[in-house]
Amino acid sequence: MLPALLLASCARPEQVPQPANLLSKGLITSILIETHLLEARVESSHLSPDSARALFQTMQHGIWQRHHIKEADSSFQRSYRYYAVHDKDLDGIYAAVIDSLTAIDKRLGGKPMPSSAGMHPY
Numbered sequence: 001m002l003p004a005l006l007l008a009s010c011a012r013p014e015q016v017p018q019p020a021n022l023l024s025k026g027l028i029t030s031i032l033i034e035t036h037l038l039e040a041r042v043e044s045s046h047l048s049p050d051s052a053r054a055l056f057q058t059m060q061h062g063i064w065q066r067h068h069i070k071e072a073d074s075s076f077q078r079s080y081r082y083y084a085v086h087d088k089d090l091d092g093i094y095a096a097v098i099d100s101l102t103a104i105d106k107r108l109g110g111k112p113m114p115s116s117a118g119m120h121p122y
Helices: 002-010 025-043 049-066 075-085 087-107
Strands: none
Touching: 025 049, 025 075, 025 087, 075 087
């Protein structure tokens, strides 16, 4: 299985087939924004690691439900991987995520958001 994954990751973007149930860039962006906000809330809660993980998983389930995505369905992961292979697509998605998080942070009176380095969590 590992060789197949390596070959897929080396494939040129135009050779990677689009998943049948590809989620839109807008939907991926919304889910990522909500996920990053959730991560920040959980991290600032100062809960024990087990409690924080349980809270995150419960709240993440709510994100999936709001966007009508079943957790057992891996459409988000397949879509994310598809956009990741198409570098400019994922760059555009994360530019929108960063812009949105920065705007939210400014509205809340926070400090500027850090650069996008390392922001691809999936």
